[in-house]
Amino acid sequence: MDLASLPLLSLVVFIPLVAAVILLFVGRAYETLMRTIALVSMLLDLAASAAAYYFFDASSAAMQLTEYHVWVPTWGISYKLGIDGISLFLVLLTGLLGPIVILASWEDIKYRVKEFLISLLALQTGMMGVFVSLDLFLFYVFWEVMLIPMYLLIGVWGNPARKLYAAIKFVLYTVVGSLLMLVAILALYLMAGSASGEYTFDLLKLYDFPVPIYAQLWMFLAFFLAFAIKVPMFPFHTWLPDAHTEAPTVGSVVLAAVLLKMGTYGFIRFAIPLFPNAAIDSTWWIMVLALIGIIYGAWVAMVQVDVKRLVAFSSVSHLGFVMLGMFAFNVRGVEGSILQMINHGLSTGALFLIVGIIYERRHTRLIEDYGGISKVMPIFAVFFMIFTLSSIGLPGLNGFVGEFLILLGTFEVYPWFAVLAATGVIFAAVYMLWMFQRVMFGELTNPKNVGLKDLSYREIVVLAPLVVFVVWIGVYPDTFLKPMEPSVKQFLKQVEVKKAAVLDQENGKKLSALDLAAQSHSRRAVNDR
């Protein structure tokens, strides 16, 4: 069979959903069978995304593996998928985490297994869909539909005490932003349609439409809000610690590793290229917010007593870096930003898994309840150490490459911002290492910790692939940067070109307005005579 002729991206998106539908008809008693079906489908999904990587032409900046079907012809809505160097690795990351979360939840979740797996699989479909859609309507559908399984993951399998609060907060925050974005999408659609005569939600066609500056500002603001809440940027981050803390382990993993990336991806795929003038004009503000996020996130992380909350706040800090690099608008910054999305997915996802592993054994997340764990769980300690160091950005591991590129890119444009952001790296070392020390080293003071079992084979299998990529990106990032480069360059060029086009158009309007004024003036002068 010819693999290249398959609709690979559709497979990537819908394999999990098909498995979810199959699970609907499996009896509740066959838990292992259901878990196996879910695992196999996630592995197939991973294989499909790997195949997409295999067929991806790294030297091209164009959208690849595109699929196009008419969906609602009267409204110009199409089912259009495609990936480029920016989305490729996000798809791979999502694919990689699929089987990992199923395996990680194998013994963790014992309550309503069927519905849990269905939610996870549906969520996977939604996330993949967001990363590969090239139609604004399609994108919005995936973006919004994904809320429901995530809501259920937090609201049903979360921490009983505050799960509903956290789940509803998560949904409402997201919906506020996304409905405003929907209005902006509609406004863009109507504006572009009436200008060109072709009403379409096709992203690539809308890229070419120069939006007038006054409209750009409002539309960008709406998109900004939707994505900034998702990222989350300071001051829209308050849903995150609650959602992370109350969610079950794999919920937190998916949330940190993939869901937050949808916000940053949204900026790079939608908000910036569609409204470049507004984006570039607001660079300073966004960078300041990113910077506040970096430092504030780190400071708050430092004083947390709950390990999971600490990791959650470290996410705020790390994603500040991603935003900072993106708005540097140079190749290094943007590449670093995309790489850092992947890095954060790997290391923070892994850290949530780590926290989940000890939580499953001890049922507490408070740092003070631990201490000296490395003595009873040596293998665990090694994994924990690697991910901690990766999160801090130790050279040789993935975090370093991303942060370094971001700081380099930022330094070229705003040196002082780079300097301030660099302090965030130091704070990260402080809170992570301090936490690690209190949990893992020292004396085994708490008698309950004495009998803890070390990692099982399953848990090692869950964590090992992440270690491979953490080291790979750290040692040889070119594998990942190469395929990105053409797309990133294209992205920057596109932003420049479109910005210039919009400015030309505005100047043209002003000129013609001036012309008209001059003409009527001269006419009046003639009449007066």
Place this chain on the structure above:
Amino acid sequence: MTFIELYALLPLICLAATPVAALAAIAVSRDHAVVTLVTLIGLGLSFFGLCAVRPLVPMQITPLVVMDGYTLFFVGLILITTAAVALLSYQYLERREGHPEEYYPLLLFAALGACVVAASNHFASFFVGLETLGVSLYALIAYQRAAPRGIEAGIKYLILAATADAILLFGMALIYAKSGSLEFSETATSLAGDYSGLEMAGLALLVSGIAFKLSLVPFHMWTPDVYEGAPAPITGFISTVSKGAVFALLLRYFGEVPAQDFSSVAFCFSAIALASMLAGNLLALLQDNVKRMLAYSSIAHLGYLLVAFLAQRELAVTAVAYYFVAYFLSILGAFGVVGILSGSEGEAEDIKDYQGLIWRRPWIGAVFVTMLLSLAGIPLTAGFVGKFYVLWAGVDSSLWMLVLVLIGTSVIGLFYYLRLIAAMFGSPEAPREELRGRRAGFEAAAAVLGVLTILVIWLGVYPSPLIELIRRSAALSGF
């Protein structure tokens, strides 16, 4: 009236004959199933009649009634909804005291009234239709004479609706005094855009009367009590058929008399829309009773519809029509679930009755979740496409204020729908009365719910056919 005109009235004639046939059947023998069957056959014939007269439209039949694409669309919607309500009612009435048979003729009369309202372009036919609908509803709301709340709701609706009708009549009289005609189109030409004094007052009274029927703020006071007191299927009927027909009339009247182009009239409608969206959603937040919550949410939904109504004409008609289909399906499904879960005494209306529903009865729970998500406007449901259409209409006409309030209140709306969904996904508690047992008509009701769910999802995933249908209907009515 020529034969061809009479023929074009076939759907309405069939519908008018059905309750008579049903009453005759009751006279022969009191059999619940037979009456239901007669009702369904009548509705089916009437629907078949719609298809038969389709090539003839548009056609004005006497000055009173117009059969055009728009009429056919709404009449079709009303017929299908009525059939669904009848099927949902069967099992509901089966487990209750008293004679269930007369319920169906009343339901058919109400449907007939609604169809006449949707087809009227004359004040006389409008009023006759409205009264047929209203009087049948008084009886239907209070159908369970043993239940004090039903009686209370019936009386309340009777008194308030009568007042509203009087106001409406007075409004018509004022407009008639000025224009000398009861035909919509002629009132428009004689008014000729000159709105002052008398006709403004007439218009205001007319709008008040209509707003009462649509339960728009500030004429919404009856809604929660009536919704709570009426039998669940009838609540579904009131919030769909009764409101849909009146809204269809609103669109038609203001299509002929474009008074909303005047800033003061547009301002009034905007204010009503804003107040309805805000009050409906905010008050729904406070409810622990599911039926009252849905009542307030229906106030909000009518507010959303007014946003589309205020938009540019062609878009307004199609957006409203699509939204109504989505809203009909979802609200009917929601009240269908309430009806199916209701015991022989009292209804499943407290939010506690829904605790853990999804684990106790997964299929019914899934249906209810789908309906609520559709009402909340989450993608892949018909409700989302409807909301998308309404937002589109609003953005296209630059109604920014209304659009922003729509968004803000939708978020509030999502909150209370999620609250109910959260209860359904919560850990199950023993409900007051577990209704596991099969009862007659359960299959029929379940089948209706299944079809509604499939339609809600299908129209959410693949809206093209319905959009096309609406566009063609609108084209056949000269909008």
